[in-house]
Amino acid sequence: MRKIIENLSHHLDDYECMWNGIEDIYMNKTGEKIPDQFFFAMSGFCSFAYIKTNKADIKRMVSFGDGRTKKMYEFLAPIVGFNYHHIECKSPELALTKAKKEIDNGFPVVIGALDMYYLEYYTKLYHKEHIPFHYVLMIGYDDEEKNIFLYDCGRKEIIKLSYENLLLGMNAEYKGLCKPNTICTIRMDRPNSKKDIFKSAMKLKSNMFLNPPTKFLGINGLKKLSKEILNWEEELGKQETDKILRNIVEFCGSVPTTPNRLNGISKKDEVVFMCSRDKMSKVLIELGKEYKNNNLVKSGELFKESGKQFEKLCNIFIDYILDTKKDMKLASDVILDIAEIECSAYQLVSKGLDEI
Incomplete structure (x- = not known):
């Protein structure tokens, strides 16, 4: 089976991967033009916390902005006006199955975190460097060719990623930030201006x-x-x-x-x-x-x-x-x-x- 969500415009804005796809959905829904890094700046940037944690590995936690994906979504979702649900699956295969169901129902889905070591379209990193902290917006799939279609914050065009590399890349964990085999469903019916x-x-x-x-x-x-x-x-x-x-x-x-x-x-x-x-x-x-x-x-x-x-x-x-x-x-x-x-x-x- 092959399914792709058509007529979804994408904007290039590197280094904001966990927000880029959600901003795409927002701009397509509202017709608003937003500045680069807008949702990122509105959520995680320019706050401050200083916590002593003598029993932890890092004994003085200094945060000049909370860039944890789940915390950023928690803060900004009610302000923007969208609902989201992180689904942490037992296997990458199950995560892919759930993502494909979202596409079948007409909803793009955020995939991640992914290890960039397995993203073949990043030639400088592919099979060279592990960076287990990247997100993409999945907009389709093709069971015959065994690949998904996606938008990436660092690329303008629709990209294909093989099932094989997707499944390997989804088995990524960034301690304290994300768990393996996670997808995030998005619903944005009446977002704010x-x-x-x-x-x-x-x-x-x-x-x-x-x-x-x-x-x-x-x-x-x-x-x-x-x-x-x-x-x-x-x-x-x-x-x-x-x-x-x-x-x-x-x-x-x-x-x-x-x-x-x-x-x-x-x-x-x-x-x-x-x-x-x-x-x-x-x-x-x-x-x-x-x-x-x-x-x-x-x-x-x-x-x-x-x-x-x-x-x-x-x-x-x-x-x-x-x-x-x-x-x-x-x-x-x-x-x-x-x-x-x-x-x-x-x-x-x-x-x-x-x-x-």
């Missing part, structure tokens, strides 16, 4: 940062981190501190990755380590111009400056890990700079939202 989504999401994000309910979240958490980071090595030792800093740096990348310097490679990194502030900046500036709102444009410029401070912070941490230079006082000062910049940015966002 882009403006309503933007206002609702940014109002919540601004309030969570500026008026956090506890001392380890938002602006309070950043100030707490800036003080306590000075004592990490004395409290935990160099090895544990290195582990914490490495985790922070990796998750500051456009995608979670180890910087080349930490791998002993002199080549420039393919991703930037701006903790996605560059992406939030672009969304705010684009919508600020569209809505003729200078406060939103200025807030976007501030997030761009915050992103530059994150690059500086990551380099300080990398120097510390490599024993090139130890300067936690400078790191503490940069964290305070980030706190002040983002506090001003969110205050401008709040003003801007009242004007549109």
Whole structure:
């Protein structure tokens, strides 16, 4: 049997794989044009949490934005106006069977996480590097040719993926983020407008940062981190501190990755380590111009400056890990700079939202 969902337009927007297909569904449903990285920025970016977990492997959890797929969906789904259901199957074969039933009923389905080692259309990664954290939108299948049809955030055209590689790729697990053999069904009957989504999401994000309910979240958490980071090595030792800093740096990348310097490679990194502030900046500036709102444009410029401070912070941490230079006082000062910049940015966002 062969089935493909026709007339579903797709937009190219790399590094937002878990949202790209859902944005496709949204734009096809509403006719709205949204900025690149829109759902990603509205959900996971630019929050903050600092948690001490002495019994865990990483004893100081520092999060400058929650990029966990399920948490992002949980936050944004009611704001956008869609329903979703993650189905975790016992086998990849069962996951494929359920996905095909969705296609038969006329609904595209999010597949993932997938290990990019098995995605034959990514020639630089295929059978070369395991990256078990990628999502695609399945829009069809062909039992005779034994492949699925999909849209990928990094490709414009409809892509074929063999059943064999799909089944191998679905057996991927990213600890704390996803389980193997998972698909996600989407229903989007009457989604809200882009403006309503933007206002609702940014109002919540601004309030969570500026008026956090506890001392380890938002602006309070950043100030707490800036003080306590000075004592990490004395409290935990160099090895544990290195582990914490490495985790922070990796998750500051456009995608979670180890910087080349930490791998002993002199080549420039393919991703930037701006903790996605560059992406939030672009969304705010684009919508600020569209809505003729200078406060939103200025807030976007501030997030761009915050992103530059994150690059500086990551380099300080990398120097510390490599024993090139130890300067936690400078790191503490940069964290305070980030706190002040983002506090001003969110205050401008709040003003801007009242004007549109």
